[in-house]
Amino acid sequence: MADVITYREAVAEGIAREMRRDPAVVCLGEDIGAAGGVFKTTAGLFKEFGPERVWDTPISEQAIVGAAMGAAMTGMRPVAEIMFSDFLACCWDYLANEIPKVRYMTGGQVTVPLVVRTANGGGLGFGAQHSQATENWALTVPGLKIAAPATPADVIGMMAAAIRSDDPVVFFEHKGLLASKGAPVPPDHVVELGRAAVVREGADVTLVALAAMVPLALRAAALLAAEGIEAEVVDLRCLVPLDMSTVLASLARTSRLVTVEENPYQGGWGATLVSVVADEGFGLLDAPVRRVAGECVPLPFADVLEERVIPTVDKVVAAVRDLTAY
Amino acid sequence: MDTGELLAMYERMALIRRTEKAAHDLFLQGLVKGTTHLAAGHEAIAVGASAALRADDYVFATYRGHHHALARGATPEECLAELMSRATGLCGAKGGSMHLTKAATGMLGSYAIVGAHLPMAAGAAWSARLRGTGQIAVAFFGDGATNIGAFHEALNLAAVWKLPVLFVCENNLYMEYTRIADVTAVARPAADRAPAYGIPGESVDGNDVVAVRESVARLAERARAGDGPALLEAATYRHFGHSRSDPAAYRPAEEVERWLKHDPLDLARGRLTELGVPEETVTAADERAQETVRQAVDAARNAPPPDPRDALTDVWADGGAAWRT
Ligand SMILES: Cc1ncc(C[n+]2csc(CCOP(=O)(O)OP(=O)(O)O)c2C)c(N)n1
Numbered sequence: 001m002a003d004v005i006t007y008r009e010a011v012a013e014g015i016a017r018e019m020r021r022d023p024a025v026v027c028l029g030e031d032i033g034a035a036g037g038v039f040k041t042t043a044g045l046f047k048e049f050g051p052e053r054v055w056d057t058p059i060s061e062q063a064i065v066g067a068a069m070g071a072a073m074t075g076m077r078p079v080a081e082i083m084f085s086d087f088l089a090c091c092w093d094y095l096a097n098e099i100p101k102v103r104y105m106t107g108g109q110v111t112v113p114l115v116v117r118t119a120n121g122g123g124l125g126f127g128a129q130h131s132q133a134t135e136n137w138a139l140t141v142p143g144l145k146i147a148a149p150a151t152p153a154d155v156i157g158m159m160a161a162a163i164r165s166d167d168p169v170v171f172f173e174h175k176g177l178l179a180s181k182g183a184p185v186p187p188d189h190v191v192e193l194g195r196a197a198v199v200r201e202g203a204d205v206t207l208v209a210l211a212a213m214v215p216l217a218l219r220a221a222a223l224l225a226a227e228g229i230e231a232e233v234v235d236l237r238c239l240v241p242l243d244m245s246t247v248l249a250s251l252a253r254t255s256r257l258v259t260v261e262e263n264p265y266q267g268g269w270g271a272t273l274v275s276v277v278a279d280e281g282f283g284l285l286d287a288p289v290r291r292v293a294g295e296c297v298p299l300p301f302a303d304v305l306e307e308r309v310i311p312t313v314d315k316v317v318a319a320v321r322d323l324t325a326y
Numbered sequence: 327m328d329t330g331e332l333l334a335m336y337e338r339m340a341l342i343r344r345t346e347k348a349a350h351d352l353f354l355q356g357l358v359k360g361t362t363h364l365a366a367g368h369e370a371i372a373v374g375a376s377a378a379l380r381a382d383d384y385v386f387a388t389y390r391g392h393h394h395a396l397a398r399g400a401t402p403e404e405c406l407a408e409l410m411s412r413a414t415g416l417c418g419a420k421g422g423s424m425h426l427t428k429a430a431t432g433m434l435g436s437y438a439i440v441g442a443h444l445p446m447a448a449g450a451a452w453s454a455r456l457r458g459t460g461q462i463a464v465a466f467f468g469d470g471a472t473n474i475g476a477f478h479e480a481l482n483l484a485a486v487w488k489l490p491v492l493f494v495c496e497n498n499l500y501m502e503y504t505r506i507a508d509v510t511a512v513a514r515p516a517a518d519r520a521p522a523y524g525i526p527g528e529s530v531d532g533n534d535v536v537a538v539r540e541s542v543a544r545l546a547e548r549a550r551a552g553d554g555p556a557l558l559e560a561a562t563y564r565h566f567g568h569s570r571s572d573p574a575a576y577r578p579a580e581e582v583e584r585w586l587k588h589d590p591l592d593l594a595r596g597r598l599t600e601l602g603v604p605e606e607t608v609t610a611a612d613e614r615a616q617e618t619v620r621q622a623v624d625a626a627r628n629a630p631p632p633d634p635r636d637a638l639t640d641v642w643a644d645g646g647a648a649w650r651t
Contacts, residue, residue: 026456052456058486063479066445070463071453073434073446074384093476097439098446100641102427107418108640109429142649143641166643194651242650276650 008178010152011041011117014159015079017187019049022077025163028055028064029081029117038083039119039178061090065116069099072114077163085120085134085172092137099168100143115162120148120172121212121262122310128298131306133262135210138170139239139269145193146239148172150214152182154237157191165193174211194241198250202230205256205320208247208273210236213260213311220260220316229324239269247273248281255286256323260311265293287326290319327536329601333611335377335535336594339369340615342393343591345402348619349392349409349423353570357627358409362423365393367533367565370590371496372397374538375464378546384432384450384463386443389424390496390564391436394466399431402622412629419632420640441467441474444493448484451491451555462490462549464542470501472515481555485523490549492542495559496532502568503576517559525555532560533590536597563588 005013019025027045029037033056036043046054057064061082068080082088088095095116102110122131138146145167149155155173162169199214200221209217214235221231232250236243251257257277259270270291277289295309346366352358365372372393379385387394395405400416408415409423416426427435434450437443447465454461471477472495484491495516499506512518520527526548530541538560545556563585567574574582598608641647 055487058479058482060479060483062476063445063448063483066442066476066480067449067452067483070386070434070446070449070451071456072449073429074450074453075457076453078449093439093442094445098437098442102435103643104640105417105421105425106427106429106435107416107420108645109417109427110435111643113643142647240649244650 004181005184010155014156018163024077065091065094072112079115082118085118117171121174123176127301131299136263145169148211153185157189160190176212196243196246197235200233202232204230206250206254208234209260251284257289261293264296337611342369344619361569363390364566370535374535375542378543386447386465387436389438395426398433400428407626413632414629441471441476444480451489464492469497469506469515481523484555488554520557527557532562
């Protein structure tokens with residue numbers, strides 16, 4: 001085993017482990033076969049498992065996710081790739097109307113154990129139609145589980161949990177993290193969905209973050225520590241199920257809350273999170289809550305413009321300073 | 327044609343017709359909420375196709391799917407209880423008229439987003455192929471669905487992956503209130519598109535249960551042999567309007583009359599008589615269907631409503647609906 005693994009390699013490794021374990025796991029998507037995916041997140045799968053397990057599709061997002069659904073209903077565990085998360089809109093019917101509703105409206109007769117993987121998020125200058133953080137779209141749909149790992153180890157562990165899940169999971173792989181590195185994990189590493197992680201302890205403020213916002217929050221926490229402010233950083237890892245108990249327990253220690261969200265402020269997951277805090281944890285707070293989130297604009301192209309509208313370390317540091325002075 | 331089989335198909339069509347009539351009556355009595363899309367007139371397609379399929383093949387239908395559920399083994403009682411919001415309904419009254427599903431008999435659902443189930447049927451066929459079971463999948467849909475993107479994506483994927491799936495279009499000439507011919511560039515909205523995907527596109531008289539059975543049997547065999555998908559366009563007519571609120575005043579009287587004279591039950595009855603089956607035998611089949619539906623209506627009427635607590639079950643595989651831990 002190499003001593004480091006990239007996030008990108010972890011995606012392929014996570015899928016490969018499940019494909020070795022369970023012959024019902026099959027992959028489909030555009031360019032995922034011999035080409036190894038446009039982000040090389042499926043590299044090696046075609047070679048190891050062949051064309052009967054790793055299927056190249058036409059550019060047909062509805063067919064990809066719709067066929068994955070039909071296969072999942074009839075005994076397979078498909079892992080479908082939608083190249084960029086922006087393209088989820090092309091198959092939104094399946095994510096909003098078909099996959100999440102069929103179990104319910106059939107009175108529990110049908111199970112849809114599939115994973116829709118997709119490259120999410122900005123920071124790379126891909127422009128408005130290839131850069132959005134869209135996990136909040138899925139958050140509005142009852143019946144979808146939402147995973148968004150921040151580290152290679154979590155990619156592998158959460159991929160295992162997602163593929164083994166009897167429920168549909170939308171799995172957001174952050175483009176800005178693909179090259180990031182981490183330690184490899186032992187065989188059968190599984191990270192249960194709906195378990196947040198406290199990735200840095202601190203007594204002064206709780207930063208709750210997801211995916212690429214986790215390392216960003218950690219960088220902000222390091223800067224704040226130099227000023228004597230100790231931030232606790234919670235990596236949510238999943239939006240559904242949402243681990244509110246870890247968030248509330250952290251708030252009981254820190255009494256201050258900042259969410260760090262890449263999605264636009266309006267309709268972002270932080271809004272749900274702080275509403276639960278207001279409802280159930282109001283007494284834990286010694287200050288208002290702050291949400292550092294994306295602006296409500298399409299993502300612009302130029303770096304200076306993109307940085308203006310998505311969270312940065314400086315914006316997080318400023319929000320925390322403001323709160324601790326409250 | 328084996329007269330026993332034809333008689334059984336006739337009886338199944340009669341059962342569907344009676345159930346549709348009951349659904350209509352119950353609606354007028356205020357006992358069926360929401361809406362219904364009755365399939366009276368389309369029976370031969372569901373019954374003819376089912377007769378040609380294996381018991382373990384998969385079927386996907388639309389909101390106009392009562393006939394498919396009933397043809398694939400759902401009972402009138404389960405269906406009517408579902409329409410009447412009873413706990414004993416096919417889907418525990420969480421589905422309703424537009425979502426009749428009986429997974430245990432391969433009736434994998436009725437979908438109300440036009441065309442959405444065509445890729446799913448392709449996926450079920452893909453799964454059958456991967457598992458090597460020899461099953462096929464059939465998607466039934468309306469003529470209107472042929473102008474939806476998912477139709478084209480599903481056809482191409484099924485063709486290029488050579489999947490064992492049949493796409494069966496029930497062309498009843500109308501979408502909701504608009505003639506399909508007024509908004510479609512080709513004369514046969516389904517069959518004429520088949521060459522673009524390199525697959526067979528056939529037409530059949532959708533009111534002739536024997537013709538449907540033969541066409542589906544032939545195309546199913548082809549699919550099972552690994553030769554890939556096909557499109558079958560079945561010409562038919564709905565006896566009612568699009569949904570319960572539609573008196574269908576937009577249809578010319580002569581057209582309605584012509585089609586009502588070409589009723590699938592009458593056609594089957596005529597064939598039975600030609601084959602020498604006595605009139606009383608056919609009438610007895612009708613009466614059995616009528617009695618089954620009468621009892622189904624009684625049972626559904628007397629069934630309890632669902633427990634409100636069940637509104638919060640069945641989102642997840644563990645039976646619950648929790649979005650947080
Ligand atoms: C995507 C979508 N658009 C519009 C509708 C509304 N709608 C319901 S049925 C229907 C007509 C469909 O006609 P057709 O496919 O010919 O089937 P038929 O009702 O004749 O069986 C329409 C437009 C819908 N359910 N889904």
